[in-house]
């Protein structure tokens with residue numbers, strides 16, 4: 001097997017055939033994923049777009065036939081950007097819809113060869129955090145062997161109603177522009193929780209609050225999205241954001257709305273507030289023409305995992321990540337340090 005740069009003028013047809021075949025396999029396990037990506041021409045178009053801005057490598061077999069490919073980008077968020085809340089500086093990301101290996105080949109050998117090529121340039125240039133988005137299930141194994149581990153789960157469900165009791169003491173309403181500070185405070189209780197052990201996601205609010213407040217102020221007056229607030233005895237005790245879903249279209253069920261920041265203040269957790277917010281978000285999604293919900297949770301967040309999967313969300317994709325020990329650069333033989 002040899003590896004060379006991905007060439008859109010040569011590789012798009014074969015790459016689309018390999019990726020569409022992977023998606024057909026994924027849909028046998030997750031019928032909720034969109035059927036449209038079983039069609040090679042739809043996949044080809046999406047790949048063409050991704051390859052126009054990503055760096056790509058292609059693996060070929062003995063007769064020069066494509067056996068697999070991998071497309072990724074470098075990410076350099078500014079410290080104050082909203083993205084900096086979830087993206088480490090100088091990281092890289094390989095798209096779930098930007099890699100696949102033909103079923104006829106050894107997937108570990110192919111991904112090993114492809115990642116070797118991309119990773120050596122990234123590490124040389126000081127990009128030490130590598131992220132790959134991978135369909136849930138057997139596609140993850142080669143990446144585990146390469147030193148990656150789960151970080152976030154991307155999960156989906158339909159709009160079926162929740163079972164269980166509706167708690168009348170909790171009221172849920174739509175937030176408006178005047179609620180911006182209250183929403184910021186509730187969101188910050190979620191960020192503090194994510195900063196605690198064993199999740200350890202840094203709470204970067206000192207850097208990102210300004211961008212977050214501006215974005216929130218826009219969201220609160222945007223009819224296409226909603227911030228839901230839960231109240232108990234006149235106190236705000238929880239929030240949930242919902243908006244049109246974005247991201248890898250191959251992993252977004254048709255007509256999906258995405259649930260973003262969700263947080264219940266510590267003293268009110270496990271008393272039905274989160275469920276009341278989810279009920280209201282299902283109603284909002286139904287009223288706004290959606291058919292599915294998606295969201296993302298940190299796999300080390302036991303509360304979120306049990307809350308979302310207990311309410312019917314099924315992980316369909318994972319964000320796997322690997323941190324390379326920075327000492328690799330100065331410990332090299334040719335390093336002057």
Ligand SMILES: CC(C)(COP(=O)(O)OP(=O)(O)OC[C@H]1O[C@@H](n2cnc3c(N)ncnc32)[C@H](O)[C@@H]1OP(=O)(O)O)[C@@H](O)C(=O)NCCC(=O)NCCS
Pocket residue numbers: 189190193194262263264265268269270271272273274275276296297298301302303304306307308310
């Ligand atoms: C996750 C969260 C929003 C759930 O809201 P909530 O009001 O606590 O949830 P509810 O009381 O409606 O539902 C409780 C159910 O969730 C699950 N759950 C919630 N906390 C749990 C915990 N600590 N351990 C295990 N299961 C838990 C259980 O299935 C539970 O049902 P049960 O009490 O009958 O066992 C809330 O716990 C929270 O804000 N956590 C911190 C921030 C966060 O993780 N946000 C989600 C980011 S994706």
